[in-house]
Amino acid sequence: MKYDITSDRSRIDFDRVYAFINGQSYWAQGIPRELFDRAMANSLCFGGWLGGEQIAFARVISDYATFANLVDVYVEREFRGMGYASALLEAVFAHPDLQGLRRFMLATSDAHHLYARFGFHAPARPDTLMERYHPDIYKG
Structure with missing residues (x-):
């Protein structure tokens, strides 16, 4: 099959995407549908x-000039x-709107080996990165 x-x-x-992300993902279970829809509307989405x-x-998620963040894979x-x-x-990394970016980031708990094949690695300067992280924000 193709x-x-x-x-x-x-x-x-x-x-279908919402059913997976809300019900099966480890990163966004419980996300309200209206937040999911807003996230999708403001992102470059790919389906297989x-x-x-x-x-x-x-x-x-990108400014299409300097930065992108890969999510919900x-x-x-x-x-x-x-x-x-x-x-x-x-296909994502070949997309014409995502060329020449200075930084492409992602967060993963379980697929480091996959992303390493595409040049991803731990931050070269982790002391320069900070975050505000609320992992349980969608849990009621």
């Missing part, structure tokens, strides 16, 4: 389809380990 990746928002099944079924997703469980995540990331 694996197809696009950033055409009209093809992305955001209901195998045959006619959407099985993967990623989004990028997933491949549905039954399709993991088959190269679909790598193909999705190749």
Whole structure:
């Protein structure tokens, strides 16, 4: 079957993405739908389809000039380990609006090996990075 990746928002099944992120992700379970919708509307989104079924997703938050943050990357469980995540990331990093950026960041708890293949590593100067992090913000 052909694996197809696009950033055409009209093809992305955001209901399916919401069901995964809200119900199965470790990073945003419980996110209210209105916040999810606002996040999607203000991001460059990518979907991956195998045959006619959407099985993967990623989004990028960026100023399209200097900085981008890769978030919400997933491949549905039954399709993991088959190269679909790598193909999705190749499409993300090849997107013309994401070229020439000074910094591309992401946060992951479990896929360091995957992102290392695309040049990601621990921050060169972690002492210069700070964050405000509220991991349980969506839990009622």
